Amino acid sequence: MEKQLTIAARNHQLTNINVWTADSQWLVYDVRPSQSSFTGLTLERVNLSGESEVLYTACHGAHVGVVTASPTHPQRYLAIHGPEYPEQRGHYDFHHRRGVVVQGGVAHTLDACDITPPFTPGALRGGTHVHVYSPDGRRISFTYNDQVMRERDLREDVRNVGVAVPLGAVRTPRRHPREYDGSHFCVLVSQTTSAPRPGSDDISRAYEEGWVGQRGYLRADGRRQYSALAFIGDTRNENGDTVAEVFIVDLPLADAEFAIAGAYPLQGTPARLPAPPAGITQRRLTFSHRRRWPGIVNQPRHWLRSAPDGSEIAFLMKDEQGVVQLWGVSPCGGAPRQITRSKWSMQSAFSWHPQGGRLAIICDNSVMAVEAHSGEMQRLTIRSDQPPGSEAVVWSPDGRYIAFLRQVDGWQQIVITDAH
Incomplete structure (x- = not known):
């Protein structure tokens, strides 16, 4: 049975993951008028009784959105924050935004920014997006766009995946109005190029990432890989056409290893993007170039999601008839x-x-529950004339409810359904 939680005459936006508090009693949301319009002023939450409260209010011309909850701390949240004083510091854009940790009504900047060379290790040079805690609540994933490369050559500003680790605050020289300090040490973990070689594993874009397993996954040799991220990477087939595939990066066990540079500087150079730490390399998991309908679909937009035990990474791809289906692939490949x-x-x-x-x-x-082993589908809500919102269909941590979005009287509202 459906239950509508929000009733105000405005739109409510859920993120695609971690929208429930750890006790399954509250849902966090923002109030952007649409997914593409970053003009919301507040982050809020609503409980199962329909009572809501404001978590944070932006000021000085800034806006906020895309909020997620910590899986381990009941009063800690993550969100995108736009620039304050945008007339002086630049208006909101992919490379003009930052992550914040919201607690007690205060937003603490997550990712330091340093756009003036020499750059600062642990700081970034652009904007971050969709911040998600790892299942243990220690690390944070995000996607990233680089201002330095954008100003050098628009084609070099390719999206990447990054990780923030709690190694202490990162201080920057603040030689530019757009520079600021951050609470976490931030690095990129994906490797991209603006000119992928056709038929290779090169990618021009890394995005829609997801943590693998509650405690990582078992490698083929039986050892446990405790931390990993899966993401979609845009490859080129032999004809040069873009084909999206599933990739994975295994991450270090110790946070301190994120501060060890590999072949190129963590912080990047004026002519190069920030580079992954030593020992981090991405692996391609799917090879769909020669299928009738190649590639991971981008409509509907979705994010890679791993089974809790880490055994399988789910994604959407067309079958041989052109129907978009759920698929899974092992983090070990195959x-x-x-x-x-x-x-x-x-x-x-x-x-x-x-x-x-x-x-x-x-x-x-309709909202459907899918049996992962058999693929059998159970309809949990009535079939409506218009489909529920495609952005978020999120199970509560206790497994009792599924939260989603539905248009009601012209407004996008938060609805839950019993998941039993």
């Missing part, structure tokens, strides 16, 4: 597994049940 065999295309981002075994997704204009 052939992907088709999970659903639906006559209707999948219509949304998705999430796993917190104990695994099932996924929640929109299909045939």
Whole structure:
């Protein structure tokens, strides 16, 4: 049975993951008028009784959005924050935004910014987006766009995936109005190029990442890899066409290892993006170039999501009939597994049940629960004339509810349904 939680005459936006507090009692959201309009002023939360409260209010011309909750700290949140005093510091853009940790009504900047050479290790040179805590609440993933490369050559500003680790505050010289300090040590973990070689594993873009497993995954040799991120990478096929594939990076166990530079400087140079720490290399997991319908689909937009035990990374790809289905691939590689065999295309981002075994997704204009092993689908909401929102279909940590978005009287509202 559905229950509508928000009733105000305005839009409510859920992020695609970590929208529930750890006790499964509150949902966090922002009030942007649409996904593409970053003009919301507040971050808020609503409980299962429909009572809401403001978590944070932006000021000085800034806006906030895309809020997520900590899986371990009941009063800690992450969000995107736009620039204050935008007339002087630059208006909101992919490379003009930052992550913040919100606690007690205060926003603490997550990622330091230093755009004046020589750059600062642990600081970035642009904007971060969709900040998500790792399952243990220590590390934070994000996507990133670089201002320095954008100003050098627009084609060199390619999206990447990064990680913030708690190694202490990063201080910058603040030689420019757009420079600031941050609470975490931030690095990029993906490697991209503006000119991928056709038929190679080179990628021009890394995005829509997800943490692998609650405690990582088991490698092929039986050892546990405790921290890893999966993401979508845009490759080029032999004809030079863009084909999105699944990639993974294994991350160090110790936070201090993120501060060890590899072949290139962590902080980048005026002619090069920031580089991953030593020992971090990305692996390609899917090879779909020669399929009839190659590549991970970008409509609906979705993020890679791993089973809680780390055994499988789920994604959306068309079957041989051109129907968008749920698929899974092992973090160790191998052939992907088709999970659903639906006559209707999948219509949304998705999430796993917190104990695994099932996924929640929109299909045939309904919220569906999918059995991961068999692909059997159970309709949890009535079929509506218009599908629920595609942005977020998120299981609560206790497994009792699924939160999603639905248009009600012209406004996007937060709705939950019983997941049993």
